[in-house]
Amino acid sequence: MLKACKQHIEDLFPFFKEGKLLVACSGGLDSVVLAHILRELEYNIGLAHCNFSLRGKESDEDEAFVINLSEKWNVPVFTETFNTKEYAATHKLSTQMAARELRYNWFEELLKDFKYDYILTAHHADDNLETFLINLSRGSGLRGLTGITEQNDKIIRPLLPFSREEIFHFAKKEKLFWREDSSNASSDYLRNELRHEVIPPFKKASKGLLKSLQKTQRNLQQTEALVSDYMVLVRNLVMQETSQGFEISISKLQELPNPDALLYELLSPFQFTAWDDISGLLYAQSGKQVFASNFRLIKDREVLIITKITSEEKKVSKFISENETQIDSPLKMSFFPTDKMGYIDTNTVYVDASKISYPLVLRRWEEGDVFQPFGMKGKKKLSKFFKDEKLSLASKEQIWILLSNNQIVWVVGYRMDDRFKITPTTDKILKIAVAH
Structure with a gap:
């Protein structure tokens, strides 16, 4: 050797x-x-x-x-x-x-x-x-x-x-x-x-x-070199830099063979991974968004806009798109549509799927956060809820909250929000579970 x-x-x-x-x-x-x-x-x-x-x-x-x-x-x-x-x-x-x-x-x-x-x-x-x-x-x-x-x-x-x-x-x-x-x-x-x-x-x-x-x-590397050369031409044709970030012309992209594959290559430097959601953006309504760790992709009429996520927005730990059934970080969680409720414990909740807006957001709780605890009519600050639950400072620092459209869906591992509960009129149920 x-x-x-x-x-x-x-x-x-x-x-x-x-x-x-x-x-x-x-x-x-x-x-x-x-x-x-x-x-x-x-x-x-x-x-x-x-x-x-x-x-x-x-x-x-x-x-x-x-x-x-x-x-x-x-x-x-x-x-x-x-x-x-x-x-x-x-x-x-x-x-x-x-x-x-x-x-x-x-x-x-x-x-x-x-x-x-x-x-x-x-x-x-x-x-x-x-x-x-x-x-x-x-x-x-x-x-x-x-x-x-x-x-x-x-x-x-x-x-x-x-x-x-x-x-x-x-x-x-x-x-x-x-x-x-x-x-x-x-x-x-x-x-x-x-x-x-x-x-x-x-x-x-x-x-x-x-x-x-x-x-x-070695064969794949040679193929990648060919793709890289071709993508230089595609970028010049469909993508331009703006004061906000980058724009991709959807119409120009769709005129080319294999637009989904080209979109994958165009976005790979920005570390987007939710590919089902991304390819769907070509045909989605304006306003739909997909998130990577440092970038946001927005459908705006005939263009896809790539912008950098601000430091304030980075406080969000995880954006969860509609097609994601599982995440591994920062918590291991699953999201499964179902037609009936099953066993409920501190690590599992069932919510009315029709009341959910995407993307869901998973982040640490912050002072000032408010929710409506399950079974209650009024709202309560999380800080007061934690005090009532007699949680230690160390325990509070470990708590995550799941949000939909800036409303708390679940104080993970503790209490879901009453506004998202299953009712007799519910026809779509989402099971959300966290593994420890």
């Missing part, structure tokens, strides 16, 4: 010879092997280790291991400890996304402060397969199926052609030591479940799977 990796680096990354290379080193198998190979090939390397404080003593032991490794190899080492859970809560991110953001922000600082030229990560062929399957399961477009790139500006992944099995056997042959991350053995995350439950039998049934995937993704 050393010889093959040497050739791969010389073919694709000849500039390594003159560069300062910072290796992202967790202390695990893959990053230790990458650092070892680069050291054996006599490149100028340093190690960068992130302690995400997610596994207590284990995290600290990983950090100590990388520091000891750097001393043994006589190479520079940089370590940083993060309060990942606090960062995730503050920025409304999943733990994994928070760790990623913290990691790469810090890497950029190291490149700048210590004059390193590139960050090298130890992603390999199995990581690429896992990412492909994850994106496939999410209904990704072409871009999401082209795989992990070998170079993304200053970030380079020299081990992408090699499998986890090849890396493991090389480490054994070289008598290397590494740390095992206990969380990798869990199937709690989709990536781990794919790694342990799905991919092994897939590999067994399809010999040469990783090589075939690499060939497929």
Whole structure:
């Protein structure tokens, strides 16, 4: 493997010879092997280790291991400890996304402060397969199926052609030591479940799977390049920048073949994901909106308008469109039309669907919020409701509210609003449930 990796680096990354290379080193198998190979090939390397404080003593032991490794190899080492859970809560991110953001922000600082030229990560062929399957399961477009790139500006992944099995056997042959991350053995995350439950039998049934995937993704990358060139022409034809953002001419778009697919490509830089709602906008009434994390898409007569969401609007944690039946963040919730009521508990409510206006909004409660508690005729401030419920400050800080047209539908996990209750005249019921 050393010889093959040497050739791969010389073919694709000849500039390594003159560069300062910072290796992202967790202390695990893959990053230790990458650092070892680069050291054996006599490149100028340093190690960068992130302690995400997610596994207590284990995290600290990983950090100590990388520091000891750097001393043994006589190479520079940089370590940083993060309060990942606090960062995730503050920025409304999943733990994994928070760790990623913290990691790469810090890497950029190291490149700048210590004059390193590139960050090298130890992603390999199995990581690429896992990412492909994850994106496939999410209904990704072409871009999401082209795989992990070998170079993304200053970030380079020299081990992408090699499998986890090849890396493991090389480490054994070289008598290397590494740390095992206990969380990798869990199937709690989709990536781990794919790694342990799905991919092994897939590999067994399809010999040469990783090589075939690499060939497929090279073909997809070439196709994506063609699409990218074509989309430059389409953007110039149907899209223009305005003082408010961007406008897309619906009539011009519909004159072209496959307008839905073109719309997908036009909107992908803005990170819209509710594709059923988006394609429906071409034929919807004026005023309908779809939201991404930082942008709003509005149907306004013959144009689609893309505007940036203001900082005030960003206080909203989640917009939920009519076609969404499930969300995973910031809470795991489901929304299912039904024709009858079932079991009701603190985590499940049934509302009159005809009284709901979309998009629904899920956010933290704020001072001044008012609702009409189920079973009551009058309105009550949430602060007073929480006081009556004898909720602690910590409990109140964790409460979410679901709103329709600025009216509270449900104080999630506590009480629904009486205005949305089922009545004898109700003919459409929406079941809303939250999973803990």
